[in-house]
Amino acid sequence: MNEEKIKNIESIYENAHKRLFFRKQSLCPLSKPDSPKIDYKNIKLLTKYISEGGRILPSRITYVSAKKQKELRLAIKRARSLALLPFVKL
């Protein structure tokens, strides 16, 4: 009786352990296989990732992965230098 109880408790712990370490799915909207390519010409895409004032939104708000955020940052800066996007919007 006592041994059984202990076994049960052990199995619960084992399962809990398993559940703790499931794979987290990537939340990044730009890392999916069908997501658009980040390009300075794609203004429609880039405007989604800048604030109302024209600043680049932090990835903790947009959930963009670090790799894609780096590409995004470069693309936005290129678009700004070509006057496709503003540096500051009033």
Place this chain on the structure above:
Amino acid sequence: MSLKTSMYEATFILRQDIPSTEVSKMVDVLTSLIKENDGEVLKHEYWGLRTLAYPVKKNKKGHYVMLVLKASHRAFLELQRRVKLSEDIIRNLIIKIEAFDSNDSIMMSADNEK
């Protein structure tokens, strides 16, 4: 002697008050310049007279031209030098690209406005 070539994407903004015939003339000049330096122009696009996000040298609008070219580094330097000298070109961006897409870029589709 063959030089190592790369693909470049060059985008220019031309002054707002020049006619579109001047724009195509400028494209011809740059194209011949690249050809002289043993390069080739793979594609050129005219995005039209667009409103700039902020004024550049007192221009509120600008003619956007993009060239995709395959050229050596020397041709690239020559192009950059020539572009900087021109007073009609108010902004330029020349970047190296990995892959060439012969389809029209997003800019050519009309719905790419803010």
